[in-house]
Amino acid sequence: MPGTLLDWLDSAVEKHRNAAVICYSALFLTVCALLSASKMMSFDEMATYYPAKLPSTSDVIAFFLDGIDVHTPVASLILRANIALFGDGPVANRMPVAFGYLVMSVAYLFLSLADVRLCMQSRP
Amino acid sequence: MIFPALTSVFYFATEMRCYGILLGLTGIALVCWQHAAEKRWRRASIAGLFLSLTGALCCHYYAVLLWVPFGLAELTRAKIARRIDKPVWAALLCSPLILVVFLPAIRAAKAAYGANFLVEAISRFHCGNLSRIPHTQFCANPCVSHRMDVSGSPSGQAF
Numbered sequence: 695m696p697g698t699l700l701d702w703l704d705s706a707v708e709k710h711r712n713a714a715v716i717c718y719s720a721l722f723l724t725v726c727a728l729l730s731a732s733k734m735m736s737f738d739e740m741a742t743y744y745p746a747k748l749p750s751t752s753d754v755i756a757f758f759l760d761g762i763d764v765h766t767p768v769a770s771l772i773l774r775a776n777i778a779l780f781g782d783g784p785v786a787n788r789m790p791v792a793f794g795y796l797v798m799s800v801a802y803l804f805l806s807l808a809d810v811r812l813c814m815q816s817r818p
Numbered sequence: 819m820i821f822p823a824l825t826s827v828f829y830f831a832t833e834m835r836c837y838g839i840l841l842g843l844t845g846i847a848l849v850c851w852q853h854a855a856e857k858r859w860r861r862a863s864i865a866g867l868f869l870s871l872t873g874a875l876c877c878h879y880y881a882v883l884l885w886v887p888f889g890l891a892e893l894t895r896a897k898i899a900r901r902i903d904k905p906v907w908a909a910l911l912c913s914p915l916i917l918v919v920f921l922p923a924i925r926a927a928k929a930a931y932g933a934n935f936l937v938e939a940i941s942r943f944h945c946g947n948l949s950r951i952p953h954t955q956f957c958a959n960p961c962v963s964h965r966m967d968v969s970g971s972p973s974g975q976a977f
Contacts, residue, residue: 733832739833761931768836769836794843795841
């Protein structure tokens with residue numbers, strides 16, 4: 695029975711690939727939003743959040759150029775832009791990351807071992 | 819497609835750090851590499867490969883490790899085809915050049931954290947934040963004294 699169900703699911707996803715991506719994306723982002731809303735900010739997240747809240751973009755860049763944080767300023771700059779666009783909140787702040795993770799998940803749909811083997815055999 | 823959501827890496831989908839975006843850019847780079855190898859939208863794929871790898875490196879310096887699997891895959895492909903795919907190699911080799919932009923920050927971080935990395939990183943980060951960020955309610959927290967304990971200098975200075 696589970697085999698039949700999986701076969702049906704497999705053929706349904708292959709038939710309606712775009713619909714499957716849309717449904718999965720909606721479900722994924724909803725779950726991420728619920729998790730984000732109920733999660734406390736961790737120390738690592740503060741390391742992104744507080745620099746993003748500096749008065750100006752040049753302050754954010756200067757903060758990282760001074761070597762206070764060993765990471766690149768990109769995360770804080772993305773968060774800063776996100777706060778400017780969608781406001782400051784646990785869900786809104788975490789959505790760009792969830793979207794990035796979703797892109798990686800969807801990329802799996804376009805990659806398969808068979809395709810990679812084809813790649814290896816194709817002449818440049 | 820569902821597989822990444824079933825692993826423990828899913829934690830990073832709701833972590834306000836760059837790792838989720840880094841994973842997304844890695845996925846795009848993989849798809850672009852595959853399309854470039856299959857000669858589907860080749861120019862756009864090579865440009866996408868370059869941009870996604872550059873973006874990944876902008877997100878996190880450890881993204882340089884992506885060049886290991888991509889380099890090995892491209893070497894294998896070159897060995898099988900007995901020919902080097904120059905545009906793909908150019909995209910792979912040119913994308914780390916973005917590090918030049920971050921060189922001052924890397925040098926500053928190296929100077930700051932060269933020794934006693936963890937203790938210095940935590941204390942400097944806390945106090946750097948405290949001295950610059952207008953969330954002054956945090957200024958009364960123990961990290962101020964922690965900073966003084968570590969370096970013996972006043973914590974209010976700008977780093």
